[in-house]
Amino acid sequence: MAEVATADVAHDDHHHEHEESFWSKYVFSTDHKIIGFQYMFTGIAMALIGGYFAYVFRMQLAFPGSSVPFFGLVSPAAYNSLVTNHGTIMIFWVAMPVLIAAMGNFLIPLMIGCDDMVFPRVNRLSYQIFLLSAIVLIASFFVPGGGFGGAWTAYPPLSAMAKYNATPFGAPMWLIAVTLEIVAFLLGGINFITTVMNARAKGMRMYDIPIVIWMIVIASMLFMASVGPLVAGAVMLLFDQTLGTTFFDASAGGDPVLWQHLFWFFGHPEVYVVLLPAMGIVAEVMCTFARKKLFAYKMILYATIGLGILSFFVWAHHQFISGVDPRAAYLFTTTTLLISIPVAIMLFAYIATLYGGSIQFTTAMLFALSFLAEFLIGGVTGIWLGSSGVDIYLHDTYFVLAHFHYTFFPIAIIGTYTAIYYWFPKMFGRKMNETWGKIHFWGTIISFNCIFIPLFVLGAAGQHRRIYNYQHFPDLAGADMQDMRVFATISLVVMLLFQIPFIINFIVSLKYGEKADKNPWKANTLEWVAPSPPPHGNFPDGFPEVYRGPYEFAHPDREDDYWPQNEPGNQKPKT
Amino acid sequence: MAGNSLKKYNQIYVALLILFIISVLGPELADILGMEGLSRMALILPTAFGIAIVKAYMVAAHFMHLKTEKIYAPYILLASLALMFVFFFGVKIDIMAAEGHNWEKPYEEPTGSAGHHGDSHHDHGEKADDHH
Amino acid sequence: MLEKLLPAASTYAKEIDWLFDFITYLVGFWFFLAIGVFFYLVFRYRRKPEEKAQYITGETHKQKMAIEVPHYLILVCDLAILIFTFVVWHQVKIDKPPAEDEVRIVAQQWAWTFYHSGADGLLGTDDDIAKVNELHVKADTVYHYTLQSPDVMHSFSVPVFRLKQDAIPGRDITGWFEPNLQGEWDIQCAEMCGVAHGIMGARIFVKSEEDHAAWIAANSPPAQSANLIAQNTENDSQAQEDNTNG
């Protein structure tokens, strides 16, 4: 990490005209856009793996004991490994790289009117470590004993001792992969924060920064602050696994609950780490397509900061019945319910932004609006779980599972699609096909709800998570419950199939899509000043200066319904 | 960074050395005098940890130039420290206790001097405070 | 609401169900309000060529009130939920009514062992009945349980009782329940505990007083006689403890 201290201004004598080879242009590039794409494509590849895992274990749940097409029979160990790595991949290798790393890398320098990150080589190093972590994780599925199967929370002693988890190589490799990923994001996060703090365009004041940039930066800070103790814990757990120390072994005076605290002290802020960039993306898209100024920018910003601070005081609500002292629940229930306030402020402000708008239903806008609707469901179901009394019953049931999929799916999947449909013209200079985009949208959203609404019901009926075959439990083996599982599984398959139009649309649009000009959506922020796609250095016509806030749509003093941030005006609007 | 003269650095260094010697002598004195319990604590806590905080402050303020740095840097560091205290006090009720409401840890503290390393002369007889 | 999905078989199941319903109504109100406003705005302000969007900053006091008022109302709802949550939590996890019977639960990879107190109603005596994956309890009796795990974390979950508690190695965790409905239901392990976590289930049998007495009579250790019960010694209980812990 000390690398950051020394990596600095790039000194290079290469000539600009020199034609770069494929390797130096796309693989070992230090250009923030290329690194962003690397993160994005790695993330999408990992999402396909995670989606495949979901397909396999949902098939096993719907049709227990029968051979799953494209996989075979699912053994209990394989099932555990699949669910564990589905969770790990989707959070650490999909949500984080795509939302923070890819979007952060692509958007930050463009949106603050700069040519690159302040530490381009650290940026490249961060991606390389991330790639290494992904390779280690994938390799862990193929070692003797199979991949780690102790749930993504990796509670010791199960995760700490091979005699309990039966994955002598899978468990340490899983832990090493996660730790490497954390290191990669620490490097990236320091880069993001420093860049936004120091490298903003001339005239860009605090409240002129687009909200998505704010949110990526706050998310990076949350990540850095929450993950430190987990790094220490990961070192301790790794020693327990590989060397045989007893940090978390109760019989030698250690305490397994310590890991839970270390993990969830990170784990809860982590939710907001991935939520905030998605919220920011949605804000950008909504303002552009509703032609509206973001409602109460400052209030949203302060609510976000409040949310970030509060998120460090709620972690033990994941542990209400995990053997922590029951008196702690009073404190953590209170803070958990309080956290609904900043989230509610943000959501209300977003909804208020629609008021008086002129809403264009492009695919990006549809995804952004569906984010609000779906995340609202995810958010309100959290109230049941945050209330410790009801959590006694709902903890570790499918209700929890459906709840956090209703938060993580909008965040990781809908947020990503919003960003891709919206910034695709800027990324690649062409537009994606809207018709296919809408087919993709409706197919994804409807089937997504069909997957998880039955799971709420199953969870409320007492069905617990991480069980590979419910036929072993007479109360859960009923035909009507099994029907719901089958319905969810079929919906999942349908949803996965509806991703094919997206992939085809993406690839075809890269080559044959309608050419996009500089500012196809008539948006205000600085990335639309650069050519599409932006060349290395981003702003060949000179760096923009900022004269106003990012969301001056439909300003009464102006004929056009938008007012780019860099356009000099006769007056400087108040921010 | 005007005002950061070598002389200032030298003064800080000498002060650090003096503090360092006091911080080592304090606990040693407690051993030599055979202090126990509260008076021992009263000597060790300020000498070992109180001085550590003073030393850390001096290094941070003068060697790291936090005194003259823009206000961002000390805020970043203080916020980091504050969060670690949040973590510590949030976790304390579970990890730092041998029993709580409706639970207890049956783990037995190994009693007597830790014989495996044979440093019995170091054993100054402070009993493990038994929670059971 | 939950009772439509599965029976409520313990005294506090009703409290938890009530809290669940309470939250459902409060949250449901806000949810439908928000989603209704959302869809109305999306429909009402769809693009019309003749209409230009309005310029609203959201920074004036009046506009801010549009957000602040609902969030104060939400705060009030939060407080209401909080108060009832504390009541329920206190009843289930903090407060323990005096025990009428005891049971010791040992969770290990991948089975449950239940030590029933036997005829004398006391644990650690000679007439204890150890059963694997079967918990037999008497209706309308306050049970105290002690939960232990020698290996990894497990979670003792009885959905019909609305009861769940993780078992943690190195911690003896106690709690209580009072069954009030006769029947036979599932016990599940609710914390990932290794390869066979998925089959780590057990059954709970809640019986009437007579049926339970009959079960005890049928299952008591044969060498058991009434006077032995009376003079149970500390040594025995100690020995028993060592056996299971070691």
Next chain:
Amino acid sequence: MAHQIIATSRSATGIPTGRLAVWWVVASEIFIFGGLIAAYLLNRFLHGSWAQEAAATSTLIGGINTFWLLTSSWFVVIAHHYSEQKNAKKTRQFLWLTILLGGFFMGFKFVEYYKEITHGMTLFTNNFWSFYYTATGLHGFHVLCGMVIMAIIAEGDIKNERNWHRVENIGIYWHFVDIVWIFLFPLLYIAK
């Protein structure tokens, strides 16, 4: 890198970008060491018997090591002083003196480890010693990294009279490592 990046030369906060990044690095290190020290303290307060274990650590070697680090902090701040005057010779000299003291620190550390391990106090003896080796090992790793980076700066940058600001940046990092030791020393050695 065919393009000269101007991003690094901007400074909206007034803190040079490199130094700002180092502050964030230090913050992230506070969380890592803070987590470890918090975990240690929680255990230490619970297990009264650890006081006896702490008594078995060598206060003498720990004290000497504290002395090396304090002095090296002094040297690196002098090196910074000379780097501000663009005095390459003196700057390099004091950077190398700092590295030398870091080397002394590591040397004494290894002697200490050797003595402890031969006396049967290994990573596995009990959790006190596990924490002891983990904390001092992690700290030693940071000292080592600092030494390597300092050598690169002394030979790569200062020798060629460029990137003077890096001396201050590595200095901040080095002082932080020193401060960590200032706390580890009473925690592991002298409080018993």
